[in-house]
Amino acid sequence: MLYTILCYHEEDVVWSWSEEQEAAVMARLAEVQAPLIASGKMGPSLRLLPTTTATTLRKTKDAPLVIDGPFAETKEQLLGFYVVDVADLEEALAIARQLAGANPGGAYELRPVALYNADARADPAP
């Protein structure tokens, strides 16, 4: 069984960490992650840039609507995510538009990735 663990916190606070605070947290996390990686339990993980860098694509019926800022509605729930390797926001939006065409309704939030740890498992299970 694969599980995602989605990280929520106050970004005001997290992005105000001093370099020392940041390093201390990352060191504590690395300590927890090391045995999980060794035992093949840890899949890919990533850290997102702040919501100020986010762009939202509303999957409206006609041309999807591009809005600055993060997805802020509370009616819809997080159902999944993609990681795409693209040159820029424009290319990411183009992919999101294609996906929206195949599955209208709801929204996609496009947020650049700050830190990406690839899947360290020998035989990544689907």
Add this chain to the structure above:
Amino acid sequence: MTTDPAWIENAIVGARPRAVGALLRYFRDLDLAEEAFQEACLRALRLWPEKGPPRDPAAWLIMVGRNAALDVLRRKSRDVALPDEAAISDLDDVETPLAERLDESRFQDDVLRLMFTCCRPELMAVQQVVLALRVVAGLTVAQIARAFLVSETAMEQRITRAKRQIAVMGIPFETPDDTARAERLAAVAAMIYLVFNEGYSAADGAYRARLCDDAIRLGRLLQRLFPAEPEVMGLTALMLLQHARHAARFDDAGEIILLEDQDRGRWNRKLIAEGLALTEKALRHRAPGPYQIQAAIAALHDKAATPADTDWGQIDLLYGVLERLQPSPVVTLNRAVAVSKSRGPEAALAMVEGLGDSLAGYFHFHGVRGGLLWQLGRRLQARAAFGKAMALANTAAEASHIRAHLDRLKAEAEAAGETG
């Protein structure tokens, strides 16, 4: 984790602009708003470690601060005349759920008003910076005094004087229309960039360098409140892309290392990624402004793996756009630096020579001019230009940078058998 004192401190600092902004709206008095916030912070420091932090720290601080200040006003009113009810707004809706009154649109105007209060055009630039650091960013007087290398008493007086000026001018409480809001936003953006520049010129490790972090924090806050303003994105991007190079900009002795000589491995990749993402987002709006163009220029520098990879032709073009948007001899001077790389020192010098009248008292003008003359082998003139730069240096780092040029020039001249 939640009772960690560092977490509480960060949460309080992060909530400050919104909380003081809202309290200023309630009480219409900056000192009272600050005192109310202070009181709320004291209670937070007492209560949060035991009970855990509230879900919304800003809302908590506003509520507690407001009640504390009302108590003070009530106590005072026994000896003095009753407070003017009209001066305390929003008292009629105490029963409405807090969340309703704290919606983002209100925060928008609250924070903008608070920031705008600190950057009224009547205030001198340095007063704006000092006030913003104290009132909006929440630095202590001691911290600001240390950043500006003056005594605490002197800084306290400076802040008190500026606040008195604000009290005389009055704080604008009417809800701004779109034009007024845009004007306030522009003034606030300029003020945040002033704060950033105060920190930017300071050597790594210097206390003042932390002002860059404060400015970036304010930029992010402004952007969260105004998510669709390309110039606000541009401002935040510009600060991030410049600050990313901070650790590489000074050597161990605190001397400036020029962009082309910097160890690019010491650039902060996370800040660059954030800055690039914001620049892209901003430029999609096709509404270019000075901050966006400057961010795009900084982005081209940050994207170059080595100095030789820098796209100077594109930078030249962007400075051309900036010259049209915001004509200024300093912009032309910067453009000349790009031109010297893309078209050679001769073309650049021709651009620079036209600026002598307006920039005669500007350190960088003489520094750039000296460098171009040197590249063209006109050593005597280069030396004279560097001499002028030396006399106009603003910091010890700038002076010693020019001193190093002069020493190398002298050595070259001696090797070539020149005298004088």
